[in-house]
Amino acid sequence: MRILSAGDEFVGTDLLQAAVRAELAGTGVDPEFRELSLPWPIEPFGPVAEVNEASGTEEQVIEALDGAEVAVTQMAPFTGKVFEAAPNLKLVSVCRGGPVNVDLAAATEAGVAVTFAPGRNAAAAAEFAVGLLLAAMRRISTSSAELLAGTWRGDYYAYPNAGVELEGTTVGLVGYGAIGARVAKVLLAFGAKVLVADPYADRAAVEAAGAELVELDELMRRSFAVSLHARLTEETRNLIDAEKLALLPHGAVLVNSARGGLLDYSPLPEMLRSGRLGAVALDVYDVEPPPADWALRDAPNVIATPHLAGASKQTADRAAAIVAAEVGRYVRGEALANVANPDVLTR
Missing domain, CATH: 3.40.50.720 (NAD(P)-binding Rossmann-like Domain)
Structure with missing residues (x-):
C-alpha cells in the first residue's frame, strides 16, 4: 500500500511513518511510503487555495502523492485540485483537532474519507x-x-x-x-x-x-x-x-x-x-x-507567546498515533473513528 507521510517540523515525517508501521504490524500490509516535509512551524501556516491554515503548495502535494491510496499529515493542503489529481486516494488522516487544511466538499465528491484527531493537544x-x-x-x-x-x-x-x-x-x-x-x-x-x-x-x-x-x-x-x-x-x-x-x-x-x-x-x-x-x-x-x-x-x-499552547512532545506523539490508528482501521476494514465528512461513507 502506498502511503504519503506529509510531516512538518512538529509532527515529523519519520514520526508519522513509525506510528503507521507500528499500527500495521501483523496486518500483512507492508507500507510503501512517499514523503513530503513541510516547513511549519518554522514558517507560519496560511491559506492555500480554498483551504485555511496549511503549509506547502498544491503542486508539492500532488507530486508527492504519486498514486498513494492513503495520506497522513498535519498541515499539507488537500484542495479540490489535489483530489482531482489523485484518483487513487481513499483516505486522508489529519492529526489536528479539525481538518481545516482539507476541502471536505471536494474530498466527499472524490470519495475520499477525511479523519481528524480530536483531543490530541x-x-x-x-x-x-x-x-x-x-x-x-x-x-x-x-x-x-x-x-x-x-x-x-x-x-x-x-x-x-x-x-x-x-x-x-x-x-x-x-x-x-x-x-x-x-x-x-x-x-x-x-x-x-x-x-x-x-x-x-x-x-x-x-x-x-x-x-x-x-x-x-x-x-x-x-x-x-x-x-x-x-x-x-x-x-x-x-x-x-x-x-x-x-x-x-x-x-x-x-x-x-x-x-x-x-x-x-x-x-x-x-x-x-x-x-x-x-x-x-x-x-x-x-x-x-x-x-x-x-x-x-x-x-x-x-x-x-507565539502560538505554543499545543506544543508538547506528547501532543506530537499522540497526534501521530491517532492518525496511524485510523490507517489501521482502514486497512482492517473497520469503521473509522473520527470522520469529518461522514457523507462519504454512503458513497
Whole structure:
C-alpha cells in the first residue's frame, strides 16, 4: 500500500511513518511510503487555495502523492485540485483537532474519507492556558522581564499592585470542549469558582464537574478572569468584542490561547492603559505573527507567546498515533473513528 507521510517540523515525517508501521504490524500490509516535509512551524501556516491554515503548495502535494491510496499529515493542503489529481486516494488522516487544511466538499465528491484527531493537544493546551492565567494574575512574566532588564519592582508587593490568587476567584471559561473541561478541573483544584459559557455544553456534566453553566453576558459580568476555549466558527468569530469586554469587572484578566478570531483585539490597548483590564495573556492573534506596529507591543501588562499552547512532545506523539490508528482501521476494514465528512461513507 502506498502511503504519503506529509510531516512538518512538529509532527515529523519519520514520526508519522513509525506510528503507521507500528499500527500495521501483523496486518500483512507492508507500507510503501512517499514523503513530503513541510516547513511549519518554522514558517507560519496560511491559506492555500480554498483551504485555511496549511503549509506547502498544491503542486508539492500532488507530486508527492504519486498514486498513494492513503495520506497522513498535519498541515499539507488537500484542495479540490489535489483530489482531482489523485484518483487513487481513499483516505486522508489529519492529526489536528479539525481538518481545516482539507476541502471536505471536494474530498466527499472524490470519495475520499477525511479523519481528524480530536483531543490530541487537550492536555498541553489546558496546561498552557492555566500557566498564562497564573502568569497574568501573579505578574510572573512581566516582573521577570523587568528584572532581567534591570528593574527590581518591589512596588509589586505593595497592596494596590499585588497579584490575585486563583483560590476563591471566579474564572469564566468560554467553551467547554476537551480543553475547557480540563482547564475547569485544574482551576477547581486550585479552589477557584468556575463559570462556563457554552451553548453546546451538557449542564449536568458541567455541574457534576463542580462548575456552573451560565450565559455569556453573565459570565463576563461575574468573572475576574476569563479564558477562551471555543472553536472558531462564523458563529464565534469576534465573540468577545468591545461590548462583551465592557461587561468585565474593573481590572479583570483575559486569556486567549484558543483562536485569534474569537477576540476583537482593537479595544485591548486602551483598556489596558486605563486599567479597565488588569492584564491580557495571549497565545493566538488576529494576524499571525503580529505586525511590527502591533498596538499591544506598547500596552502595559501584556503577556504574549507565539502560538505554543499545543506544543508538547506528547501532543506530537499522540497526534501521530491517532492518525496511524485510523490507517489501521482502514486497512482492517473497520469503521473509522473520527470522520469529518461522514457523507462519504454512503458513497
